[in-house]
Amino acid sequence: MGIRVLIADDSSLARELISALLSTDKELIIAGEAQNGLEAVEKARELKPDIITMDVEMPVMNGLEAIERIMATNACPILVVTTRADANTAYAAISKGALDLVVKPDVNLEGAYEFIQKIKMLSKIKVITHLSGKRAVNQEKKVKTTIPAGAAASRIVAIASSTGGPEALSVILSGLPSSFPCPIVIAQHNSDGFIPGMVEWLKRVSKIAIKVAEEGEPLLPATAYVSPSERHMEITERRRVAFQERHPKDIYRPSCDLLLSSVARVYQSKAIGVILTGMGSDGARGMREIKSAGGTTMAQDEKTCIVYGMPKVAIESGCIDRILSLEEISGELAMVVARGAGEAAGPR
Numbered sequence: 001m002g003i004r005v006l007i008a009d010d011s012s013l014a015r016e017l018i019s020a021l022l023s024t025d026k027e028l029i030i031a032g033e034a035q036n037g038l039e040a041v042e043k044a045r046e047l048k049p050d051i052i053t054m055d056v057e058m059p060v061m062n063g064l065e066a067i068e069r070i071m072a073t074n075a076c077p078i079l080v081v082t083t084r085a086d087a088n089t090a091y092a093a094i095s096k097g098a099l100d101l102v103v104k105p106d107v108n109l110e111g112a113y114e115f116i117q118k119i120k121m122l123s124k125i126k127v128i129t130h131l132s133g134k135r136a137v138n139q140e141k142k143v144k145t146t147i148p149a150g151a152a153a154s155r156i157v158a159i160a161s162s163t164g165g166p167e168a169l170s171v172i173l174s175g176l177p178s179s180f181p182c183p184i185v186i187a188q189h190n191s192d193g194f195i196p197g198m199v200e201w202l203k204r205v206s207k208i209a210i211k212v213a214e215e216g217e218p219l220l221p222a223t224a225y226v227s228p229s230e231r232h233m234e235i236t237e238r239r240r241v242a243f244q245e246r247h248p249k250d251i252y253r254p255s256c257d258l259l260l261s262s263v264a265r266v267y268q269s270k271a272i273g274v275i276l277t278g279m280g281s282d283g284a285r286g287m288r289e290i291k292s293a294g295g296t297t298m299a300q301d302e303k304t305c306i307v308y309g310m311p312k313v314a315i316e317s318g319c320i321d322r323i324l325s326l327e328e329i330s331g332e333l334a335m336v337v338a339r340g341a342g343e344a345a346g347p348r
Contacts, residue, residue, distance in 0.1 A: 037061030071097030087197025162278025164306025175330030260286020
């Protein structure tokens with residue numbers, strides 16, 4: 001039996017395009033189409049598809065409300081398919097329970113293949129009912145840690161994430177105090193043009209400053225710098241942001257390995273690496289380099305990952321000090337910083 005897809009989009013042209021792309025793969029079956037959010041909710045209940053592609057801006061009921069209703073009553077993997085102009089709103093859909101987002105697919109073989117592979121991968125994820133207030137409950141469980149002034153002025157946190165990463169980042173960043181004394185650098189795999197929208201969305205839940213990284217800027221404490229997807233980010237010996245041009249054949253955008261490796265080289269034992277949910281192996285090499293340099297390494301556990309790919313590769317390589325649930329990571333970061341630099345850590 002194939003993978004049954006429900007396509008929800010108010011544009012008949014967009015529905016036809018998505019249907020045509022998916023129909024090129026024999027494993028994918030178009031279970032139905034919906035022209036608005038309300039129809040998507042009804043068809044999700046009737047058809048019980050394996051995955052739904054959901055636009056955000058739709059009449060009668062928009063995609064955000066439709067996602068919230070579907071995830072509360074008939075939980076199903078949902079992939080947001082939208083335009084760059086909808087980036088900010090699209091990330092709000094992640095908080096409602098959608099798994100990931102992509103730009104409305106271009107009509108070319110390369111774009112079609114990537115889109116189809118994402119559909120297949122997400123359709124296999126076992127989602128659970130996503131109720132309002134879930135994040136607030138998780139925040140109450142976070143460990144509250146007092147961080148002494150000046151405890152980690154020379155340290156840095158480097159985070160690698162991919163599929164499921166935006167929601168994971170929102171949980172971690174919202175759990176850090178406004179006085180967090182380290183800079184944070186982030187490589188989150190994403191479609192071109194969507195990082196600014198993600199950053200604006202994350203600002204709403206974070207106590208520390210968050211920004212899209214800029215060439216040559218210095219790294220400040222209590223600030224998270226997110227790499228744009230159009231270029232790869234690294235940290236220089238002067239502890240400033242630098243970019244490398246992306247090669248057309250680069251699989252991951254931006255590269256997690258490049259960022260983590262540069263952090264290991266510059267900060268050595270003062271580096272703290274975190275690898276989160278995502279497909280593939282990007283970030284594992286960088287985590288190994290942080291570990292070899294004497295830094296501290298953490299990985300999200302399988303239970304709380306949307307896709308247990310990147311953390312699994314890193315853990316199996318033997319370079320991870322701490323394996324943590326998503327809700328534990330921010331508290332653990334605060335405790336590591338409070339204990340000071342260079343402390344050896346054993347696996348958990």
